[in-house]
Amino acid sequence: xxxxxxxxxxxxxxxxxxxxxxxxxxxxxxxxxxxxxxxxxxxxxxxxxxxxxxxxxxxxxxxxxxxxxxxxxxxxxxxxxxxxxxxxxxxxxxxxxxxxxxxxxxxxxxxxxxxxxxxxxxxxxxxxxxxxxxxxxxxxxxxxxxxxxxxxxxxxxxxxxxxxxxxxxxxxxxxxxxxxxxxxxxxxxxxxxxxxxxxxxxxxxxxxxxxxxxxxxxxxxxxxxxxxxxxxxxxxxxxxxxxxxxxxxxxxxxxxxxxxxxxxxxxxxxxxxxxxxxxxxxxxxxxxxxxxxxxxxxxxxxxxxxxxxxxxxxxxxxxxxxx
Amino acid sequence: xxxxxxxxxxxxxxxxxxxxxxxxxxxxxxxxxxxxxxxxxxxxxxxxxxxxxxxxxxxxxxxxxxxxxxxxxxxxxxxxxxxxxxxxxxxxxxxxxxxxxxxxxxxxxxxxxxxxxxxxxxxxxxxxxxxxxxxxxxxxxxxxxxxxxxxxxxxxxxxxxxxxxxxxxxxxxxxxxxxxxxxxxxxxxxxxxxxxxxxxxxxxxxxxxxxxxxxxxxxxxxxxxxxxxxxxxxxxxxxxxxxxxxxxxxxxxxxxxxxxxxxxxxxxxxxxxxxxxxxxxxxxxxxxxxxxxxxxxxxxxxxxxxxxxxxxxxxxxxxxxxxxxxxxxxxxx
Numbered sequence: 001x002x003x004x005x006x007x008x009x010x011x012x013x014x015x016x017x018x019x020x021x022x023x024x025x026x027x028x029x030x031x032x033x034x035x036x037x038x039x040x041x042x043x044x045x046x047x048x049x050x051x052x053x054x055x056x057x058x059x060x061x062x063x064x065x066x067x068x069x070x071x072x073x074x075x076x077x078x079x080x081x082x083x084x085x086x087x088x089x090x091x092x093x094x095x096x097x098x099x100x101x102x103x104x105x106x107x108x109x110x111x112x113x114x115x116x117x118x119x120x121x122x123x124x125x126x127x128x129x130x131x132x133x134x135x136x137x138x139x140x141x142x143x144x145x146x147x148x149x150x151x152x153x154x155x156x157x158x159x160x161x162x163x164x165x166x167x168x169x170x171x172x173x174x175x176x177x178x179x180x181x182x183x184x185x186x187x188x189x190x191x192x193x194x195x196x197x198x199x200x201x202x203x204x205x206x207x208x209x210x211x212x213x214x215x216x217x218x219x220x221x222x223x224x225x226x227x228x229x230x231x232x233x234x235x236x237x238x239x240x241x242x243x244x245x246x247x248x249x250x251x252x253x254x255x256x257x258x259x260x261x262x263x264x265x266x267x268x269x270x271x272x273x274x275x276x277x278x279x280x281x282x283x284x285x286x287x288x289x290x291x292x293x294x295x296x297x298x299x300x301x302x303x304x305x306x307x308x309x310x311x312x313x314x315x316x317x318x319x320x321x322x323x
Numbered sequence: 324x325x326x327x328x329x330x331x332x333x334x335x336x337x338x339x340x341x342x343x344x345x346x347x348x349x350x351x352x353x354x355x356x357x358x359x360x361x362x363x364x365x366x367x368x369x370x371x372x373x374x375x376x377x378x379x380x381x382x383x384x385x386x387x388x389x390x391x392x393x394x395x396x397x398x399x400x401x402x403x404x405x406x407x408x409x410x411x412x413x414x415x416x417x418x419x420x421x422x423x424x425x426x427x428x429x430x431x432x433x434x435x436x437x438x439x440x441x442x443x444x445x446x447x448x449x450x451x452x453x454x455x456x457x458x459x460x461x462x463x464x465x466x467x468x469x470x471x472x473x474x475x476x477x478x479x480x481x482x483x484x485x486x487x488x489x490x491x492x493x494x495x496x497x498x499x500x501x502x503x504x505x506x507x508x509x510x511x512x513x514x515x516x517x518x519x520x521x522x523x524x525x526x527x528x529x530x531x532x533x534x535x536x537x538x539x540x541x542x543x544x545x546x547x548x549x550x551x552x553x554x555x556x557x558x559x560x561x562x563x564x565x566x567x568x569x570x571x572x573x574x575x576x577x578x579x580x581x582x583x584x585x586x587x588x589x590x591x592x593x594x595x596x597x598x599x600x601x602x603x604x605x606x607x608x609x610x611x612x613x614x615x616x617x618x619x620x621x622x623x624x625x626x627x628x629x630x631x632x633x634x635x636x637x638x639x640x641x642x643x644x645x646x647x648x649x650x651x652x653x654x655x656x
Contacts, residue, residue, distance in 0.1 A: 244418020
């Protein structure tokens with residue numbers, strides 16, 4: 001299925017990104033941005049589907065991942081760096097305006113691209129992570145403190161800590177702990193427990209992923225390690241500072257938000273889905289559609305691949321007809 | 324319709340309001356004058372001046388029905404000065420200005436910038452074109468905008484001008500501050516404001532730039548002892564660390580401006596520079612300002628105005644002319 005996917009290295013923003021590509025050059029470009037802890041491979045179903053429906057699909061391994069460059073310092077992983085990487089890809093392909101879809105950290109990059117360079121985005125699909133107004137008085141690390149040391153984001157801050165915790169397991173097990181999670185809380189581990197120890201591996205694989213596919217990820221992380229990926233979290237306070245000029249900004253790019261109703265952070269009164277369906281989200285993203293997929297968890301474009309593919313396609317197709 | 328500008332009484336006697344706006348984690352001092360429903364004109368000073376450098380334009384704008392708003396930028400005067408160098412990126416400063424604008428109006432504003440204020444104004448137009456109706460920029464053209472984020476601008480400056488180029492001398496934390504302390508703020512203020520040489524600003528480490536201590540520096544007709552005393556009192560109180568921290572983020576700014584390389588300014592713009600301004604004599608500046616590239620980068624740019632015989636502190640040296648240019652331009656929108 002992925003045998004016709006071409007992989008190549010593209011120079012962008014002073015680094016080299018490994019990019020998976022499928023579909024005709026002349027077709028409208030769709031940029032797919034993966035999340036943590038993944039690679040372009042998470043989009044394998046959408047790459048095939050969208051390219052067979054008339055799009056030129058480009059899916060990079062993001063900075064810090066797999067076969068792309070991985071600068072050592074977390075200060076090189078701000079949204080400024082990540083968005084500039086993406087713009088460099090668009091420039092490489094000569095694309096003035098791209099369709100963009102992002103999941104997890106890829107969604108954060110997509111939202112920020114809509115803030116920084118709305119002129120480069122025709123339409124944006126966000127999976128799992130909505131856009132929230134920035135709190136001018138509360139930086140991320142202070143917000144996280146309220147969840148305690150058990151919060152995965154807090155545990156990811158200290159250089160080396162999560163890397164050491166993950167290293168207790170082989171990479172295939174680490175991948176299963178993440179990819180197969182069915183937890184809907186905010187991923188807070190009990191006291192004195194590392195999140196990786198708290199995440200469980202189910203006894204059987206669900207039908208949407210195979211051992212071989214999990215091994216694809218495991219092989220990549222075995223080679224690259226997890227520091228590049230974890231550096232995104234370590235730059236969150238820097239991102240908050242960088243985003244000060246967009247205080248109060250309303251996203252003007254047409255956007256679709258898709259999430260599973262059992263995604264991380266959907267438990268309780270302040271869950272993500274509740275926010276996504278609410279007035280505050282709509283007030284900061286006025287041109288918005290929201291799709292909630294029943295029984296969907298975090299790695300939604302793999303778990304519910306057909307549905308997600310169709311939702312993305314119909315959205316981009318609609319934007320093309322309403323020019 | 325051309326609005327006539329007349330001589331106004333000195334700024335201190337006008338009904339200018341001084342306010343602190345809380346935004347982006349700090350208190351920002353602003354001088355405001357003009358009707359509260361008047362279109363906002365945000366006036367952004369440069370280095371090393373203050374809101375006060377707009378003292379001649381503020382009452383004139385107010386008299387014509389505009390609401391003139393002149394902040395002390397972060398690190399300056401009566402605004403807060405966070406201690407860390409890393410708190411002075413262009414994102415911090417534009418963030419401050421968005422907070423000031425949002426506190427005053429939901430509408431787009433006019434922006435007038437000089438020196439660092441002009442550079443910040445370019446960034447404001449790149450980041451939030453939805454907030455700017457029109458721009459008048461003085462002294463600093465857009466050629467100072469985002470370039471290859473993996474090339475450090477300071478390396479180029481150091482190579483071209485040497486280690487004593489003022490921007491290079493500003494890099495080491497505490498070094499220029501100590502020199503200014505030794506030379507004295509009064510002498511520094513007088514020497515800088517009266518500097519008219521178009522030659523690159525080199526500060527030899529022997530402090531010879533500041534001149535002999537016993538030699539008074541006479542003031543030009545456009546600068547009074549009172550003006551100097553105001554600047555001196557504020558810079559004695561605050562010091563120069565905040566202002567110089569802007570320069571200490573040159574390389575970091577460029578690294579973070581990657582997403583905007585090649586991005587055009589989409590705001591109607593007027594640009595003015597004096598032909599004795601040292602910025603006009605930076606390598607490539609004249610060619611950029613007079614050539615096609617400026618208009619390529621800023622499609623809505625009006626023909627740049629080059630003022631003969633005028634040096635860097637243009638809004639203080641030619642206050643009525645600058646006020647007229649501002650008013651003529653913004654009255655079109």
